[in-house]
Amino acid sequence: MEARDVPATLIRGAAAIMTGLSAAPRSAGPDIRIRGSVIAEIGALHPMPGEDIVDATNCVVYPGWVNTHHHLLQALMKGVPAGMNAPLRQWLDVVPFAFRMRFDEDMLQTAALLGLAELVLCGCTTIADFHNLYFPGIAFDSSGAIFAAADRLGVRMVLCRGFSARSRPSTTPQPLSMPPETLPAVLADLEKLTASWHDPSPAARRRVVAAPSSLTQSAEAGGLKEVAAAARRLGLRMHSHLAESRDDVIFCREKHGLRPLEYAASQDWIGPDVWFAHLVKLDTEDIRILADSGTGIAHCPGSNARLGNGVARVLDMRKAGVPIGLGQDGGAANDPGDMISEAHFAWYVHRAGGGHDALSIADVIHWGTRGGAEILGLEKVGAIAPGFEADLAVYELDDIRFAAFHDPGIAPVATGVRPRLKRLLVGGRTVVADDQIIGLDLAELRRRVGAAVQRLMTV
Ligand SMILES: [Zn+2]
Incomplete structure (x- = not known):
């Protein structure tokens, strides 16, 4: 898929954005615009026609x-x-x-x-x-x-x-x-x-x-x-x-x-x-x-x-x-x-x-x-900043254990507990939506895994 096939996306209203950069580890955002495979801009942004809007209220965004x-x-x-x-x-x-x-x-x-x-x-x-x-x-x-x-x-x-x-x-x-x-x-x-x-x-x-x-x-x-x-x-x-x-x-x-x-x-x-x-x-x-x-x-x-x-x-x-x-x-x-x-x-x-x-x-x-x-050596990967690849994890902090965090940006790492993924993007493409991997049947995979483990244990 070429970049032109990837829809423009606007992640709106994130509760926190952790950039992955040591010099400036947080961005106020609260919005991130993606064009093609790349992060185009970050700030208080207005939706544009045709954009895929991701409501990131109560979400924190990390680099993948x-x-x-x-x-x-x-x-x-x-x-x-x-x-x-x-x-x-x-x-x-x-x-x-x-x-x-x-x-x-x-x-x-x-x-x-x-x-x-x-x-x-x-x-x-x-x-x-x-x-x-x-x-x-x-x-x-x-x-x-x-x-x-x-x-x-x-x-x-x-x-x-x-x-x-x-x-x-x-x-x-x-x-x-x-x-x-x-x-x-x-x-x-x-x-x-x-x-x-x-x-x-x-x-x-x-x-x-x-x-x-x-x-x-x-x-x-x-x-x-x-x-x-x-x-x-x-x-x-x-x-x-x-x-x-x-x-x-x-x-x-x-x-x-x-x-x-x-x-x-x-x-x-x-x-x-x-x-x-x-x-x-x-x-x-x-x-x-x-x-x-x-x-x-x-x-x-x-x-x-x-x-x-x-x-x-x-x-x-x-x-x-x-x-x-x-x-x-x-x-x-x-x-x-x-x-x-x-x-x-x-x-x-x-x-x-x-x-x-x-x-x-x-x-x-x-x-x-x-x-x-x-x-x-992936110079355009691993950070949330304009010009970097849009590899983004939008974590939804809906689990009760996240409810009391004074600083939601640290919640996933402070708890060590995986939040639900509202969206995972790689180069602007959606890989996970609403905690479901696109194009992979986990029930079917579980059956294959069970059979493979049985074979490993019995051969
Ligand atoms: Zn090793």
């Missing part, structure tokens, strides 16, 4: 959330008993690695639709999905399935093309372990995906990213440098998991003789075009390397807490000038599939550690919206 680290595949792996109390490496073996080779194309499509439905219903409009279902001889188009699901729901998809080009020692017998790819096959696929899907524009709906599953383990020495050079030649950003647990840091020191960020730097894997998930176990020198190079973090506090890995030092990172975004990390490591509860938890956990004035709700909203979009 930008999830900088997710695993849609894991939407079908919630609450797996074998992994509930396991440390990270064992958890990887008994949850995601144990199930992923059981996926066929239908199960992948089901997982992607479920994960995206959860995210869309919390007001998330951009998803960086770390997708790592790739192996020699795979019988279906694994990348295409993710993009197709994103297109069906109408969200922005940043496909982080995961890979492992070397076998990883397992903590358990792995009858269905995924065979590694060769590095030339990975590079060839990155090239093909770039030609097929990648849009470098600042308001892109589809992006491709080079993403070794583990920076320290997924390639032999020198391989990462090759991937980095290829990614930069193709104009792709780079993403990986790094320093998620103490074991990761010990492995990096033993295998490579370096701390995580030193190793990343030695492989050309730092810079403003790189971001890492987790970064829980960093020392001050690592944080300095991040800040000096402009390397970003997908901060995943819920996943880090759920898996018992700790709390990343993002307050120190912020002080040092490290770019920060929020990541939800997928259903297996963080069951809710919800950016509002993630933002709420970030707000709580860093005040618990950092004090009463360590972090405001506006700060957390910035991380989860504009901060994340900057990390992904």
